[in-house]
Amino acid sequence: MVIPQSRRFIDYHDLLAIKELDAISVCTPNLLHSQITVDAFRAGKHVLCEKPMAMTGAEAQKMNDAAAKARKKLQIGLMNRFRSDANYIKKLVAEGTLGNIYYARCHAIRRRGVPSWGVFGQLDKQGGGGVIDIGVHMMDLTWWLMGCPQPVAISGATYRTIGNTPGHAGCFGAWDWKTYTVEDFAVGLVRFKNGATMSIECGFCVNLDKPDESVHIVGDKGGAGLSPLSVQLEASGHLLDCTPNDIGTMDLFLAGKKASNYDTEVASFCRAVLDNKPVHVPGTEVIWVQKMINGLYASAKAGKEVAIK
Numbered sequence: 001m002v003i004p005q006s007r008r009f010i011d012y013h014d015l016l017a018i019k020e021l022d023a024i025s026v027c028t029p030n031l032l033h034s035q036i037t038v039d040a041f042r043a044g045k046h047v048l049c050e051k052p053m054a055m056t057g058a059e060a061q062k063m064n065d066a067a068a069k070a071r072k073k074l075q076i077g078l079m080n081r082f083r084s085d086a087n088y089i090k091k092l093v094a095e096g097t098l099g100n101i102y103y104a105r106c107h108a109i110r111r112r113g114v115p116s117w118g119v120f121g122q123l124d125k126q127g128g129g130g131v132i133d134i135g136v137h138m139m140d141l142t143w144w145l146m147g148c149p150q151p152v153a154i155s156g157a158t159y160r161t162i163g164n165t166p167g168h169a170g171c172f173g174a175w176d177w178k179t180y181t182v183e184d185f186a187v188g189l190v191r192f193k194n195g196a197t198m199s200i201e202c203g204f205c206v207n208l209d210k211p212d213e214s215v216h217i218v219g220d221k222g223g224a225g226l227s228p229l230s231v232q233l234e235a236s237g238h239l240l241d242c243t244p245n246d247i248g249t250m251d252l253f254l255a256g257k258k259a260s261n262y263d264t265e266v267a268s269f270c271r272a273v274l275d276n277k278p279v280h281v282p283g284t285e286v287i288w289v290q291k292m293i294n295g296l297y298a299s300a301k302a303g304k305e306v307a308i309k
């Protein structure tokens with residue numbers, strides 16, 4: 001159904017009351033992701049919810065429960081899973097080219113990259129800083145490329161020394177340092193049930209040399225990284241550094257068309273709704289990323305490794 005004209009609402013419940021509306025996109029501050037999603041399912045809508053899924057694992061569980069009860073689709077806006085380079089690595093892993101995957105690392109690092117708009121520096125509205133906002137992308141992508149192993153424990157540390165003090169340059173302009181209550185930088189190590197581990201470095205502000213949004217997957221036969229896309233293999237007595245050619249843009253869901261990851265994300269969600277097929281980034285999977293994020297924060301607070309259940 002096409003809504004004939006664009007309309008604005010003061011209260012999202014008025015939007016949810018439109019009977020002809022099949023699906024909604026939740027793109028508010030993180031604080032509202034869970035409640036709006038649950039209300040949307042109660043109103044019989046499908047939901048594409050922006051990342052992070054929620055602020056806590058308990059909120060994420062409510063979203064999944066409401067989706068199951070309403071028998072509607074919940075996709076999370078982690079558009080990196082639609083990247084063509086990432087899908088090439090996914091294929092290498094699935095076909096066994098890299099062997100048994102036992103380690104991975106993910107980086108989401110900005111030297112001075114606190115968003116200067118919105119409420120990204122406010123803990124009560126976002127649930128955290130660089131880990132929950134940008135780390136979530138690379139953590140999800142890395143974990144998905146590893147084959148979504150079951151996380152069992154995480155150890156982490158967080159730091160805040162820059163974002164809450166005045167006089168810093170920012171790549172998005174000046175941010176409000178007075179209301180900044182989130183972490184600048186975090187490190188972590190996740191342990192998985194299958195013995196694999198994933199290391200994490202992410203943050204809005206850290207004195208490292210350059211921005212870095214990268215992933216590396218390590219197996220006993222080879223490795224692969226993003227970004228840039230690289231593959232490390234061994235053949236005929238030599239180590240090979242490979243650069244896959246002509247990967248192009250992802251068109252899994254928009255056959256033949258050049259499309260951004262956001263285009264393919266939305267197209268795949270609509271396709272899943274129209275064809276009643278599973279979504280590509282389901283809330284039932286992403287809840288584990290949410291639990292890793294909250295586990296990292298809990299471990300940092302406790303000063304020791306914590307279990308992920």
Ligand SMILES: NC(=O)c1ccc[n+]([C@@H]2O[C@H](COP(=O)([O-])OP(=O)(O)OC[C@H]3O[C@@H](n4cnc5c(N)ncnc54)[C@H](O)[C@@H]3O)[C@@H](O)[C@H]2O)c1
Pocket residue numbers: 011012027028029030032050051052077078079117118119133
């Ligand atoms: N996938 C991505 O790459 C990506 C990129 C940017 C933002 N995001 C996510 O999108 C969300 C929003 O980020 P943003 O940069 O657009 O922030 P923003 O502050 O620019 O926008 C937030 C919007 O939420 C609206 N809002 C606030 N309270 C509301 C309420 N009670 N009911 C209805 N609407 C309400 C505001 O009016 C505003 O339009 C965040 O969760 C962020 O993580 C994802």
